Amino acid sequence: MKVNWEKKENNQGVLTVEVPAENVESSIEKAYKKMRKDIEIPGFRKGRVPRKIIENRFGVEVFYEEAANFMLQEFYPKAIEESGIEPVAQPEIDVEELEAGKPFIFKATVTVKPEVELGEYKDLGITKTVKEVSDEDVDAEVKSMQEKNAELIVADENTEIAEGDTAVIDFEGYIGEEAFEGGKGENHPLVIGSKSFIPGFEEQLVGKKLGDELDVKVTFPKEYHAESLAGKEATFKVKINEVKTKKLPELNDEFAKDNNFDSLDELKKDVKEKLEQQAEEQGKREFEQAVIDKVTENAKVDIPEVMVDNRLEDMVKEMEQRLSSQGMNLETYLQFTGGDLETMKAELKPQAEKDVKTNLVIETVVENEGIEVTEEDFEDEIKKLAEMYKQEVDKIKEIFSMPGQKESIEDGIKRRKAVELLLENS
Template sequence: MSVKWEKLEGNEGVLTVEVDAEKVNEGLDAAFKKVVKNIAIPGFRKGKVPRVIFEKRFGVEALYQDALDILLPEAYAKAVEEAGIEPVDVPKIDIEQMEKGKSLIFTAKVTVKPEVKLGQYKGLEVEKMDDTVTDEDVENELKRLQENYAELVVKEDGKVENGDTAVIDFEGFVDGEPFEGGKAENYSLEIGSGTFIPGFEDQLIGMQAGEEKEIEVTFPEEYHAKELAGKPATFKVKVHEIKEKRLPALDDEFAKDVDDEVETLEQLKAKIRKRLEEMKKNEAEAALRDAVVEKAAENAEIDIPEVMVKNETDRMLREFDQRLQMQGLNLELYY
């Protein structure tokens, strides 16, 4: 097999491929074995027609398309590899010669990956991210761990405050009618978490256990349920129980609960500092690499084929559709 690659303007080129006659005849043989199974001629059992009779009746040309279907995929793949190109789209194939006993000659117009022309990339200056770990960073990480190990304790007396967890019943109404998904019982809601519609959690602050109240809110314009977006709603709410977060003391016992490899709080702090230093160092190195690449890319020239943009857009859309389907939605409902 011979292959010739001719680069055209932009990101296109033409492959000219010649497949040996021997290989063509093998393709015709395979094509005959495939089609003869469905051929019935008087005097012969179905699928048992001799090759010479078939060609006399239908002509060898009747096998050409099936033979091409067999020969082209392999020949094109080998030609691409031999030419050292990277196609980004389905080629446009033109058959120039297809005949029994002769070589197969075809051309393939191909769109390939674009070549990048690098501009100035030596001596680039970028700002390195600060990877210093401060005492404040360590304290913030300790506070996060303290929050994670906090206990929820029932408030015997008192009112709902920001940060508390209120156990509530609620039912929502729009235009005086209840709506789907707007009702729940014994729901644990952390006040200030932003879980509910803006304004809902704020209006629970100050309520006491056993108290009932009507809360007025408005659904955001960009709310996922279009039938509710932008509409005012009324929620009937009852508070059953109020729980406050009780933080553990930051001492040696807390340190041992968090990490069984340490004995004291100071050892835990040292371990946190070391972990944060490694993390910040890795982040700084990654940020530096990204900044250098971005700076170099600004000086580069590249002509991206439209088909690559379309293929990438289609791929992202398919992935998004799959994620929506996992949530019981689809693109039609989403848009």
């Protein structure tokens, strides 16, 4: 096999491959064996027609397309490996020559991984900052715990609805004089201030009482998911069936004991320690992101559009998986948000471009620094995975030692080492 790689502009090039004539003959024979089962000629049993008979009847060219497929599957990957290029998309194939007894010549127009020109990636002058946890932060967290432990008490008919109360209501919405579909509910619990209803709805219930009936007038948002209602004025006829108020527990030692602490001081101490740990973790994440962002910003690279498109597709799939875990699909989500797939992709594209550039930059740091994975690194990673999946180490090792799997693990370790290097030298 002869291989020639000619680099062009815009991260593209042409790979010219010449496959020896003997491989052409063996591929035609493979094509014959695959195709003969579907060829019928009078006087022969189906699948038993000799190759010469088929060639005399239809010409040897009948096997060329299938033979070309066999050769492309075998020799394109070999040509890629020999030339040392890294394709990032499917090639455009142009068959130059295919004839029995002659070499098979094809050209592949290939988009390859771009070269990255790293800028400064050490001594960036970025420092980690950790937010100091104040007494006010602790009090706010304890207050949140108090709210979560609150009891809902059914109020009497003289209690006016206030922010934070729950109003149990019947409602029906009208556009003009006509009720609209999906605008009706009975005994619906609505937390005032939750902003779960149309803007302006909940505020009009404040000050009302049990048994009150009122008209609530609102305007649907222009980007409302139901096009028939978007931007329109509506009136909801509302009846208040029940009012529930929150009864907060007292913040004392009894409250602490109910939450498995001996005293309120101990509870606050624990809250502060956890908030400090969270602040430390957040500081680490923000520091790491700031360093990676700066290194990415300092680098220069011409990113092929196909890499951005591939990342966009991955992002959409990731969103579909998240929605599925919440019992929703992408189509329903888009209907609810009033968008469409192309609009969503346009919104995600800047992040996709950033992700692709960051990945390329980290890979280049790995190469520049000669970062390698030792057997000890791999063993440690296997142990972590075994612990994560609650499996035996040998079982995990067997799975991730398979071709392709081990390389993926090693790539992840290299990337992590590269990020650690950047952080240490920032």
